[in-house]
Amino acid sequence: MPQRPVLPCSDDGSATAADHPGPCIDYHSELNSAQLAAVTHGDGPLLVIAGAGSGKTRTLTYRVARLVEDGTPPETILLLSFTRKASHEMLRRAAGLLDHRCHRVSGGTFHSFANSVLRRHAGAIGFSEGFSIIDRADAEDLIGLIRKEFGTRAESKKLPRKSTLANIFSRSINKELSIEDIIYDDYAHFEHQLGIIETISKIYQQRKREHFFCDYDDLLVYLHQLLSENDAVRQSLSSFYRHILVDEYQDTNLIQAEIIALLAGEHRNVMVVGDDSQSIYAFRGANFKNIISFPERFPGTRVIKLEENYRSLQPILDLTNSVIEEASEKYSKKLFTRRGGGLLPKLVASMGENAQSRYVVEEINRLLKQGVPLDDIAVLFRASFHSFDLELELTRNAIPFVKFGGFRFAESAHVKDILAHLKVLCTPKDRISWYRILLLISKIGPKTAKAIFESIMTQGRGAIGIIDAGPKGKSNLELLRFKNLIDDLVNSSSPLKEKGERILEYYLPILKERYDDHPKRLRDLQQLVTIMERYDRPDTFLADMALEPPNASINGQLATDRENAGKLVLSTVHSAKGLEWHSVFVIWALDGRFPSHHAMDKPEALEEERRLMYVATTRAQENLTITYPTQVYDRITQTVLYNPSRFLERLAYDMVDKDYYNPHG
């Protein structure tokens, strides 16, 4: 990437930038007045309401560059954003503006920041710095084990499944409500089992502490606890991070807002950027009211609104403004653009799903002929499975694509199997991983696994204890092979990647035996080993796999950034957040799918669906095409769906081109 030479810049950047061409950034000509005000804001709390496409990232990037230019040591700037990718991109751009110092800015996601703080200070709240992070699937497995302990009695027969239990527990933490409240609000059909659900939750919390497991929520909870209970740690962090910048503030939950308040409580140098109209994570506890109440939390907050949209042509902006206009609660803002011209957005119905797919393929081919690059086109949808039919149609037409969202590489069974082998090396107490890998060995079921695990624990000398564990007398060749593996791994000092290869070599026969699609899965695992190359320590690798698992796939296989280039993008709306393309298709804009029928009877959920549609449609720069199939039978409601999304129904006639696609016509 380009790196400018470091030359002295004026300390007073307010109006002098233009006098100093060269490496000094000309803030005045590169930013509009609202952006400039945010970038050159001095100390104190700042709230930036940034409409879609209004240069939010640009503003944050320039702000970082500006702070560094003013002499703020980069590592004392804490930039919290939604994904590591987003923060890397921002720092990369800031470095392009200024110089490499910007790469030293601290940052990442809330969860990764919590992880790094707790690795140093968890002891201060009676936890261990050597904790391991468990992802959603691990958490569910642990809950499943506890759930089973209640399994023999008749009354527990119809306990919620483990994934539902995990949802309930997580909601309760992220919304700071009791389990009782969550059950009454969202799971009324489990009311009669409230007591037992609460008990399982307590045991779950207890087990996690015993094993030094941290689930996603714990990372935030423990960080919050650390900051509120330990003044020394809070003060040292707060005096180190003199400037705190938070991106996508509308998607923070209460705990996260409190963490920010604790960190910034003294110096109050906190800038949060967000758009309440783009809050789409309420389902995991995000509270868009955080952004509305920020000025109350930090009295004296300066509020700046970015309302000029640089992304979309006027007809697209008219449509998106109209989608969000009916939202019930929001900061009032009206986006405008100087980008006139362009075609009206299209709203196209089709008979059934496959016609929709064929229409999209036809249109993509038309755009390609017009010279639009394939990777500047995206197809967006509400839920991952909405693209299945289109994926087949694209393959038939030899259009390469990469899909973002929905795909859980790190949670597929075979990947988890390999990871579990590494986990028992790092954390021999990890019962779940032991069970997981022991049950892969034939003639070992739950009882034997339990006995082996207990023997390893009694021996207390780590994973190597496996050598002397297991059924005596009878020889189990597979178990022997496993013991050899652990022996090799424990005694090896080879790089992580070689350990991965050794595990894969051991696992290969198991893979072939268990999965009839093993060639495909093997390619996944080879990718996994390739990822290991970038790490020297297994624990950092495992933490990254849990905190920021890769989510891009090609034909259901993990895709690397390099492979993504030049391909059509398919993405869930959630994963498309913050991105933009020349031409955007929003498919399945069918009432009952988008909004999803799950949201139909809850006003606030419906509002979130509306914001989701807003996020989807605002991704488009020049072309926006919205499609929906008609005559779709919905098994759950037992009705036939045929209406376009209610968020589009009231669009004025001059706002959208309506069409019906008939492939045979």
Add this chain to the structure above:
DNA sequence: TGCGGATCCCTTTTT
């Protein structure tokens, strides 16, 4: 005690 087959359920978005 382990394992394979039959039958039931539900089917969103993600750190």
Add this chain to the structure above:
DNA sequence: GGGATCCGCA
């Protein structure tokens, strides 16, 4: 279409 669960056999 995939998981959890149950049942019967080895």
